[in-house]
Amino acid sequence: MITVLLVDDQRLVRAGLRMLIESIPDFRVVGEAANGIEAIRLNAEHSPDLILMDLRMPGLDGVAATERIVAARPAAKVLVLTTFDDDDHLFPALAAGATGYLVKDTAPADLLTAIRRTADGDLLFSPTLLRRLVTHAIATHPTPKPPARQLNLTPREQEVLTLVAQGLSNQEIATHLHLGLTTVKTHIANLMTKTASDNRVRLALHAHNTP
Structure with missing residues (x-):
């Protein structure tokens, strides 16, 4: 069983992600957070296998939340899912400890694959982002x-x-x-x-x- 924590400030986005993720028998959503502070609390409470993290949120943003989560639990795996694919968002997220980075127009099947791969220990990026990183x-x-x-x-x-x-x-x-x-x-x-x-x-x- 792969447990997932959803972090996104939009309720409809979280609902859609939960429905998609829980369509896979061995995936389970253990919590939903609307901001970074809630993400930190729920991470400490559930120790999920993977945290699906938005970046732009009110209060504490995804980059700061990722940094604090990874500092508290180094084994935490944070897969960023965001609208932004520019370097100003990509590199701070990676520096904070994110283990993967996807944009929100990713195909549902690719997202599910990314969740499994990241939980298994892969660093996950789209081919375009990987080429930019290299x-x-x-x-x-x-x-x-x-x-x-x-x-x-x-x-x-x-x-x-x-x-x-x-x-x-x-x-x-x-x-x-x-x-x-x-x-x-x-x-x-x-x-x-x-x-x-x-x-x-x-x-x-x-x-x-x-x-």
């Missing part, structure tokens, strides 16, 4: 290209790494390469080890830095 990271923290022999990637690992950089999920990679999901997860784990990466954004950076 571009920003390269521009602000350029790193030299490591020799191919240093990483010692197999041809299949290189294929998987390229698809990670495009923002594909493990299941999408499996479908694209005609592999089993378990095999893809093994490749991802090996790539994490070889590149000393602790998340998919860092793996995406290596896709750009590897010859």
Whole structure:
């Protein structure tokens, strides 16, 4: 069972999200918050597997709430769901500790997939946002290209790494390469080890830095 806390100042949005999320048998909404203060309280009360967080709210906003929630419970997973996809909202949310960022025009099925992936430990971004993150990271923290022999990637690992950089999920990679999901997860784990990466954004950076 994946438990979810909804945080959005619009009641109709919360109602729609609850209906969508609870259409999945192993998803359960454990609380709803209309602002950051309520989110902090309900997080402490329920310790949900995932917090679906809006950013613009009265009182304490989503960025400040995320920062305080993650400080109090470092294992908390916050998936931002907002109208805004500009850098002025994206980067503060990530700096506060958000583990994913989606805009509200995301397809319902993609949102449900994102909830599951984030709860499972993925960093979740749309392909467009992931490319922006990688571009920003390269521009602000350029790193030299490591020799191919240093990483010692197999041809299949290189294929998987390229698809990670495009923002594909493990299941999408499996479908694209005609592999089993378990095999893809093994490749991802090996790539994490070889590149000393602790998340998919860092793996995406290596896709750009590897010859």
